[in-house]
Amino acid sequence: MPQNEIISPELARHLSELARELNRQLGVLINRKGEIESLVVGDSSRLMLPDIGRARAGQFRLRGLRLVHTHLKGEPLTHDDLTDLALLRLDLIAAIAVRPDGLPGAIDYAHLLAENPKGELWKLDRLAHVNAADIGLGQLIAGLESELSRSAKAQKIGDRERAILVGLSTRGRQAAEESMAELRELAHSAGVEVLDCLIQARREVDQRYFIGRGKLQDLVLRSMQKMATMIIFDADLLPSQARHIADETSLKILDRTQLILDIFAARATSADGKLQVELAQLKYLMPRLVGRDTSLSRLMGGGVGGRGPGETKLEIDRRRARERINALEKKLRSIADSRAIRRQKRGRRDLPVISIVGYTNAGKSTLLNALTHSDVLAESKLFATLDPVSRRLRFPREREVIITDTVGFIRDLPADLVNAFRATLEELQQADLLLHVIDASDPRFEEQCAAVEKILGELDLLSTPRLRVFNKCDLLPKGTALPPDGVAISAVERSGFPTLLERAERILWREGHSDALVTNASLSTDDAPDDETDSVPGDATCDFDVSDTPDDLNAPRVPDALDG
Ligand SMILES: Nc1nc2c(ncn2[C@@H]2O[C@H](COP(=O)(O)OP(=O)(O)OP(=O)(O)O)[C@@H](O)[C@H]2O)c(=O)[nH]1
Ligand SMILES: [Mg+2]
Structure with missing residues (x-):
């Protein structure tokens, strides 16, 4: 039977009563057959969702799960709720207002929208009472998915990377715009399709997320709607920033230097040129390969030659990278030497x-x-x-x-x-x-x-x-x-x-x-x-x-x- 209600009146009543009794938010993840996949217990003001994995970049399908949860103070959907809706690509998110007597009140709900002229990310709606929770859900979701896939096709999603460019106006608006114009040319030269350029007004760089966490989340939402595959920052991110941002998003993250390195890598034709670019790339990448896990592996990996059992993939990659760097440096030194000899031989030209x-x-x-x-x-x-x-x-x-x-x-x-x-x-x-x-x-x-x-x-x-x-x-x-x-x-x-x-x-x-x-x-x-x-x-x-x-x-x- 197609699922037409957001939630059955009985389940809504149970959740509501229990939430009031426990003074905690309760939530259920319901699949399209109407089965409950998880029950989540939060505190009085929020839920921590289980890890159901992030949406893939450029993907248009929805998760096949909706989250229905209780709000004890009858508050509407929060920004966090809506962020979850988008980042997890839920079919729908709903909040049942729990009345003081424990009975379910109005239901606020939201679903994502396909790309639209107004740039709206989601549509919010409200049902006065749980008994009227039949919104033709099955049809709504099917319609939305086909709209999303149509919009993906209209955007001719191909092999090319699709990027949103992001800069900060810490040195003034004009400087930021000029710099952005150059970044756009760089992106073009790298064969990347530029979907949008955003310059964020900010006096200082955010140490963790460069543009701040809230802005970053907005950016991720926008990139999902535009089916972007990467975000390119008009700056050189610190290794720690690059890591925090990567943790927060499922998109590819590039900074200006990496973009330049990418262009060089694609352009290099001579053997020397290729070696030189590879060396530069590895050197830039090295500090960025230091994952959180590596400190652990360093503690555990005390075996001979460092090949302990706790060695993580990251650590292995880092070691390979270091070996490769050494080899490349050696090769390039000998190239430089033989060039110098050649120059000397030529003597006075x-x-x-x-x-x-x-x-x-x-x-x-x-x-x-x-x-x-x-x-x-x-x-x-x-x-x-x-x-x-x-x-x-x-x-x-x-x-x-x-x-x-x-x-x-x-x-x-x-x-x-x-x-x-x-x-x-x-x-x-x-x-x-x-x-x-x-x-x-x-x-x-x-x-x-x-x-x-x-x-x-x-x-x-x-x-x-x-x-x-x-x-x-x-x-x-x-x-x-x-x-x-x-x-x-x-x-x-x-x-x-x-x-x-x-x-x-x-x-x-x-x-x-x-x-x-x-x-x-x-x-x-x-x-x-x-x-x-x-x-x-x-x-x-x-x-x-x-x-x-x-x-x-x-x-x-x-x-x-x-x-x-
Ligand atoms: N209008 C105009 N365009 C020029 C002139 N000189 C070069 N260009 C154009 O500028 C672009 C870049 O020229 P290139 O000679 O590749 O520039 P380059 O300095 O060698 O660039 P890279 O090798 O990328 O550093 C090309 O599209 C040229 O046709 C000029 O005198 N007048
Ligand atoms: Mg040239």
């Missing part, structure tokens, strides 16, 4: 080296391609390039240089990642000139410049001559003012190149490079890169000369801070 550095997505690869007619992957994703690429670049008068493209930088680049990529980045020490490519069309470019310089400082590269290259000027309105210490170009339109090359040449051959040929800089533009640009109309988009007529080389230039 014949050719000067120009290295392109800059924030991710600034257009470094596009510039290398345009200058050298090659086709290094360039795309509108963050960290498109991971492995360094070198090409020869011919300057006029048979001068040649090596030009290299490197991995992009980002604000707060994870320290483990910088360290892991140290071997790659050490190649930058070889550079005679760093071309710092800047996406001048990005409103955040000043901040990005500062982030790049910070990392260059950490890599001890601030003494290497550096030229700032303001790229993507084609996207700027004509006459936009840019800081007066660089060259304005458009790598896509190949404009501004003669000025760029001339400035680079002046730095390389006039600043006492070992093979310097200090000559009059009467440049010709007869070489390959410039041939291309000659056909580009000299359409200055900035205050700088981005036009490409050879005459412009003699035009007054913006003072070069690096020349002095």
Whole structure:
């Protein structure tokens, strides 16, 4: 017989009388056949439900159980009640008001809702009396489940991760929004579908749950309704926060560093690159593998070599991780050594080296391609390039240089990642000139410049001559003012190149490079890169000369801070 009542009048009366007598809340978990699966005894104001397991992420079915319990003071459903409804994906939750005489009064009940325009999570209702508890329950639940599954299908739940992004506005709203915009790009680059971005106003970070427990619960409820599979935090969570949050939710939790590491992991193609990313990932993961159980296992696992009987899976994973870290570090050290030897063997190079550095997505690869007619992957994703690429670049008068493209930088680049990529980045020490490519069309470019310089400082590269290259000027309105210490170009339109090359040449051959040929800089533009640009109309988009007529080389230039 289909279950149409929330609870039978007899059972409601028994529960109610008993609850009044004991002065405790009582609850029953009832399955769809109307059988009681558990009886729960609480104190006067709340119940502690048995562990029936949390709902799985992205799941649309309901639990097949409803919770009917007593409220001694006739209070309506509480926030905790509703949280249980959602997190446990109960069919329904109901509270029977127990009257002073022990008889059951009104019943408040709620059930979940499928995603709706108003974003409501549940529907609350009330029955005046237990004798009227026939609400067509069976049909209601069947209808709800089919609605939930329809909405899941409409959302084309596929293999892609679906995330809600969460940030805090501790450093002000605007900073939070800008940071969130970047996190969204990172998520996009990682192939994650972004369902929603939430910025929570909060003055301080919650030590345990980052956004606070109540907010976290709300967030979990919202993510269940939107069928999210993960939450990405716009911050680096402390290992303890990551653990507390994971305990509280059944969703995947990622922070900004992990997201960046994920992108690197997916992008790494060379053997070195893969090793470096794996090392960085393991190092970041290690402190997060310390589960609660491990302290116990450390106490119990005192056998020889630590292989005690109490060793938990976590402990084993940690040990494996540590072994792997050691092995990786050893391998990477030997790679670094052999690179150093190779460098030494090469000794004094014949050719000067120009290295392109800059924030991710600034257009470094596009510039290398345009200058050298090659086709290094360039795309509108963050960290498109991971492995360094070198090409020869011919300057006029048979001068040649090596030009290299490197991995992009980002604000707060994870320290483990910088360290892991140290071997790659050490190649930058070889550079005679760093071309710092800047996406001048990005409103955040000043901040990005500062982030790049910070990392260059950490890599001890601030003494290497550096030229700032303001790229993507084609996207700027004509006459936009840019800081007066660089060259304005458009790598896509190949404009501004003669000025760029001339400035680079002046730095390389006039600043006492070992093979310097200090000559009059009467440049010709007869070489390959410039041939291309000659056909580009000299359409200055900035205050700088981005036009490409050879005459412009003699035009007054913006003072070069690096020349002095
Ligand atoms: N409008 C415009 N777009 C550009 C210019 N230069 C590069 N882009 C675009 O910017 C995006 C990123 O270019 P990439 O060359 O991949 O940038 P990158 O600095 O190598 O990026 P990572 O390797 O990810 O660090 C691509 O979509 C390019 O087409 C430019 O001068 N103007
Ligand atoms: Mg690139």
